[in-house]
Amino acid sequence: MGMNRRNIDIERRSRRLADGGRGEGPVVYWMSRDQRVGDNWALLLAQQEALIRRKGLLVVFCMIGDYPGATLCHYRFMLRGLQEVRQKLHQLNIGFTLLEKSPEQILPGFLHGIDAHLLIGDFDPLSIKQCWKASLLSELTAPYVEVDTHNIIPAWTVSAQKEYAAYTIRPKIKRLLESFLTDIPAVKHHPFACVPVPATVDFDRLVRNVADQAPVLQTRLPAGEDAALQAAISFVHDKLHTYGALRNNPCVDGQSGLSPYLHFGQLSPQRLAWLVNRSEVSPEAKEPFLEELVVRRELSDNFCLYEPAYDRFAGFPDWARTTLNQHRSDTREYIYSLADLEAGATHESLWNACQLDLVQSGKLHGYLRMYWAKKILEWTVDPETAIDYAITLNDRYSLDGRDPNGYAGIAWAIGGVHDRAWQERPVFGKIRYMNAAGCRRKFDVDGYIASVLKRCRGAAG
Ligand code: FAD
Ligand code: FO1
Numbered sequence: 001m002g003m004n005r006r007n008i009d010i011e012r013r014s015r016r017l018a019d020g021g022r023g024e025g026p027v028v029y030w031m032s033r034d035q036r037v038g039d040n041w042a043l044l045l046a047q048q049e050a051l052i053r054r055k056g057l058l059v060v061f062c063m064i065g066d067y068p069g070a071t072l073c074h075y076r077f078m079l080r081g082l083q084e085v086r087q088k089l090h091q092l093n094i095g096f097t098l099l100e101k102s103p104e105q106i107l108p109g110f111l112h113g114i115d116a117h118l119l120i121g122d123f124d125p126l127s128i129k130q131c132w133k134a135s136l137l138s139e140l141t142a143p144y145v146e147v148d149t150h151n152i153i154p155a156w157t158v159s160a161q162k163e164y165a166a167y168t169i170r171p172k173i174k175r176l177l178e179s180f181l182t183d184i185p186a187v188k189h190h191p192f193a194c195v196p197v198p199a200t201v202d203f204d205r206l207v208r209n210v211a212d213q214a215p216v217l218q219t220r221l222p223a224g225e226d227a228a229l230q231a232a233i234s235f236v237h238d239k240l241h242t243y244g245a246l247r248n249n250p251c252v253d254g255q256s257g258l259s260p261y262l263h264f265g266q267l268s269p270q271r272l273a274w275l276v277n278r279s280e281v282s283p284e285a286k287e288p289f290l291e292e293l294v295v296r297r298e299l300s301d302n303f304c305l306y307e308p309a310y311d312r313f314a315g316f317p318d319w320a321r322t323t324l325n326q327h328r329s330d331t332r333e334y335i336y337s338l339a340d341l342e343a344g345a346t347h348e349s350l351w352n353a354c355q356l357d358l359v360q361s362g363k364l365h366g367y368l369r370m371y372w373a374k375k376i377l378e379w380t381v382d383p384e385t386a387i388d389y390a391i392t393l394n395d396r397y398s399l400d401g402r403d404p405n406g407y408a409g410i411a412w413a414i415g416g417v418h419d420r421a422w423q424e425r426p427v428f429g430k431i432r433y434m435n436a437a438g439c440r441r442k443f444d445v446d447g448y449i450a451s452v453l454k455r456c457r458g459a460a461g
Contacts, residue, residue, distance in 0.1 A: 344356045351436075
């Protein structure tokens with residue numbers, strides 16, 4: 001790929017957030033969402049600018065200890081991934097430093113101190129990131145450019161508004177996908193040294209401490225971008241061709257299992273889609289997977305980017321808020337507290353098995369997630385409590401939690417977001433209904449429950 005083709009590919013995924021005075025120091029990539037060296041358009045843009053201006057290149061990660069909903073299990077997975085990032089960057093003569101402070105507190109001073117030439121950031125629609133970005137913009141002196149390297153087509157390019165459903169965003173994505181779904185160039189060895197930045201934290205000790213304290217999960221998914229790419233290649237080679245048929249059956253391992261890698265940015269969705277497209281699997285077999293990976297995932301980012309209330313009742317569409325309001329005073333046959341739900345102590349054995357599975361393995365099968373969240377609507381006093389409990393449990397226990405896919409998924413299940421009105425019934429109103437009987441018609445519920453109990457009893461030892 002010639003330099004100009006490469007430049008165009010890199011630059012059209014970026015947007016300038018602020019002008020400013022370019023310092024004499026290194027170009028800085030503030031890494032947050034996309035925690036990988038390979039297939040990272042933000043890093044590629046940062047390197048391109050550093051090469052043109054003959055500057056050093058530094059990657060900075062600002063780690064906060066109280067990321068909303070995160071537990072030690074999540075930090076262990078993330079930090080192991082960041083260890084690999086640091087090592088790969090070192091081999092490329094690119095600097096890496098982890099700052100143990102919130103970005104809006106530490107970045108302006110840090111960048112000023114090293115007289116940063118330019119700041120590159122990666123795109124993330126979540127409100128915590130929007131807050132970090134807004135406060136940075138008010139204090140920065142260097143220019144600041146944002147790159148969407150989490151979506152194949154940048155979220156702001158796909159649509160300038162909140163999309164109603166998959167069928168409204170799909171044509172907008174399909175029209176652009178051909179031109180954006182390209183191969184991704186590799187980062188080069190960087191010829192200009194970056195002034196060594198005094199490490200503010202003993203990174204390896206931090207990783208060891210977190211790893212020692214975090215409870216062991218059953219999934220034991222190996223973290224990091226090398227393992228992520230291996231898992232992606234194996235999925236495409238071994239499971240893609242049966243994905244369409246098996247993906248809704250929790251009793252078989254028919255889904256990719258790649259969401260933690262995608263959530264922490266250890267795997268590029270573009271690389272995954274590229275591998276799928278290049279595989280010799282039939283187009284019909286590719287379609288259902290690309291629909292989820294590209295359309296549903298980019299629809300979730302669109303929802304969180306353009307709906308500030310993505311995690312609240314106010315974010316539900318009008319028809320859903322109306323119908324849920326009309327059924328507020330319906331009798332709830334069962335009411336459970338957050339503690340009841342967290343302990344999987346309800347009257348329904350399938351739901352309890354789902355919750356046990358989620359807690360023990362840090363993951364719940366995509367089909368069961370829909371049923372799991374909908375029952376929380378049915379068994380709590382009101383929809384506000386339901387969305388609050390569902391988000392709390394999903395973010396606390398799921399390795400792929402704290403993600404736009406989760407907020408959109410829960411809003412879909414409880415608030416009809418991206419869905420349509422269904423047959424009206426108590427409590428749900430016209431929100432799509434799901435129950436254990438419906439699951440029994442789809443898969444071997446008793447088999448699933450038995451497998452969870454066996455697996456978890458084994459873990460309980
Ligand atoms: P696969 O079926 O193999 O799909 C591959 C990838 O496509 C996924 O990793 C994901 O990035 C994307 N994808 C698949 N289904 C969806 C979907 N419905 N919406 C958006 N993207 C999708 N996904 C998360 O990443 N984090 C969450 O916290 C999360 N919470 C959810 C909560 C509820 C109530 C619901 C209904 C869905 C939720 N999802 C969440 C979406 C989906 O269930 C998961 O992405 C999927 O099950 C992850 O497993 P997988 O990677 O094996 O999926
Ligand atoms: N991003 C950061 O920039 N700093 C953090 O300390 C941080 C912690 C964290 C913990 C758990 C988790 O699931 C995500 C975390 N993230 C952090 C954000 C993550 O990198 C993703 O950007 C978002 O969660 C996805 O939108």
